[in-house]
Amino acid sequence: MEDSSFGHRKVEAMKELVRGQDLAKQLLNAMSRGGSPSPSAEDVADELVASFANALSRLGHSEPDDRSQVSDGPDDRTTTGSQDSSEESSRRKDGRGRYKRRRGSDSWSRISTALTDDGHAWRKYGQKSILNTDFPRSYYRCTHKFEQKCQATKQVQMISKDPPMYQTTYYGVHTCKNLLNSPQIIFDPEDEDAKNLVSFGSNASSSQNNPFFSSLSFGSLKEEHGQEETVPGGDHALLSTQSPPSDCNFLAEYWATEVDQVEDFMHYGLY
DNA sequence: GAAATTTGACCCCG
């Protein structure tokens, strides 16, 4: 019992997306080789890769940890009434690592070649090495977590070194209003299609935080600029010379087709 | 000196 046109569309969309993603990556590498710096093309390629990754993630084709889209879940963290009347009784050694799993809230991951500033102030509070990963994962939380009770957190993990690729996963909802410099995020009514793509799959009512599409201007990024660990100064492995930057046109058209297909598929009944 | 990062300890869940 095949899924009629639904399954077919999905498979096709996935295949195309995968291919498109690979193409975009190649293009990015080719352009990163050097030569004539083209921020525009690079930016486009970046967005392209990110869009592909997001679309794939939404479709359920995550490769790294396949745990991007979180379905749903009840509000677990009910303020935990364990802090009641505990002046100093069970003070433990330090009381570190309370750890309250918030796997129930909405979370969405994003893959980009550079740290995208969402306009919020993040404070790094941890870093750990994850199994099956070549690079450590960094944990960030809102700077005003205690002042404004902003429970938003995010995880940043590098998945590739030479071609800098970061996978940022956002958790929780931003409740703070202390943004950095005026984040003039431009939201064109036509971009709604794109927004749909990135839209999280969870039914959550947190459609107010969309820290995407803001990679246009360079804010004051204060993330890890790429000093993860041992960074040899002479590490400049050149990528193979494949498709020249002249494929931009082709890629753009290709991407357009992809968007059309995915949009159609999503419209059919992703959920 | 304050704020942010680093780094190891600690804790919860599967």
Place this chain on the structure above:
DNA sequence: CGGGGTCAAATTTC
């Protein structure tokens, strides 16, 4: 029991 997430002391940066 161990992986993954968080806390907080120590260290670094502005």
